[in-house]
Amino acid sequence: MNSDSSASAPSTSSAARRAEILATAAQVFADQGYNATTVRRIADAAGMLAGSLYYHFDSKESMLDEILSAFLDELWAGYDTVLAAGLGPRETIEALVTESFRQIDRHGPAVAIYQKESRHLSVQPRFGYLADSQARFENAWLRTLERGVTEKVFRGDLDVRLVYRFVRDTVWVAASWYRPDGTHSPEEIARQYLSMVLEGITPRT
Amino acid sequence: MNSDSSASAPSTSSAARRAEILATAAQVFADQGYNATTVRRIADAAGMLAGSLYYHFDSKESMLDEILSAFLDELWAGYDTVLAAGLGPRETIEALVTESFRQIDRHGPAVAIYQKESRHLSVQPRFGYLADSQARFENAWLRTLERGVTEKVFRGDLDVRLVYRFVRDTVWVAASWYRPDGTHSPEEIARQYLSMVLEGITPRT
């Protein structure tokens, strides 16, 4: 089932090469779009020919699948930790946003792909977990926001659903312009974003 | 150059059919992605065969071009009116955001396409106007924000570039979930969005 189970593991270099190819594939997918990306272009970027990719992967779709599910697994590992910590609504939102920017920092291309392709993919059975993830996502954020309204740490005069989409989009869209080598660290960007979302861009006094 | 210039206009029904096909093409482009959309699918949605599209249009790319440039023309007509009105920074931002949501309301599919494909397209010479538009866009928003900081109606402790991307993204991403038949009018959504961006989602006391 998985590759590193039995005693005779295929040496580290094999898995490393696999990961390397997957990373370049993610890069190309991210800035050309999945459908617009040809298997030959991925191979080219990986320094090999198109057919050779099929020694490592079943199909182009498998690559996409692995990229997205690996990202979502890590994402939920982080989210679940936050959600289980029993923080207040505001602190939960802050932690979720910060965690999200960390994920953008690490899985930049995967996040970009997720954003662009998630909509059409989630109807496909193979990518049903995208829809599941989105549902869990929405649930976690909405509950937290509603709890915040009840506890009066968030405004009650706004459509909660609108607020959810507002916060969600603001965070994830950042993946389209964020570059890991930029001047701001993920935490710094999270801090400023949170400041804007929570306090607004007009002065408080 | 354009189709309605000379005296013998090709009767309204011809232009109407053209617009109809273009609208369905925009729909399909928007939710399947441009590259993933086949010319046969557009024709199917328009009730004709693939080849017949080429009586009305030069190419698939021409359709995309017309869709995007028509949208941008209308967008800038609205923006220029706002920018020429000589409003204060805050009022300018409010007007720009409201105008943006109106464009999303009218050109929903075009906006979605623009968001998804703009990045790869703008490098292509034919779609160079996308890059130009984005530059003008950034300039207008950045100037307004900076003016607001100077006049102390916007916070000065934030990275203006971050604020710009923040506001820009929040507005346009809405096109991915906004449906014209929803419960909120564009103006109402604009109002709540502006309230969040300007005042924040925590209570001001």
Added chain:
DNA sequence: CTCCTTCCCTAACAAGTGTTTGGTAGATTA
């Protein structure tokens, strides 16, 4: 040295792509 596995190449395949060409029913014009 021989065998075997790993990793890639060469060369092709079938399906699907955007596009073109020639034709034609039906309305419009003369």
Added chain:
DNA sequence: TAATCTACCAAACACTTGTTAGGGAAGGAG
């Protein structure tokens, strides 16, 4: 009625797509 034009169809075109099959060089294992 005859000629022309409009808006489409039918069928094919050249090309690109993801994918597969067979082979072979490199290197470790016996």
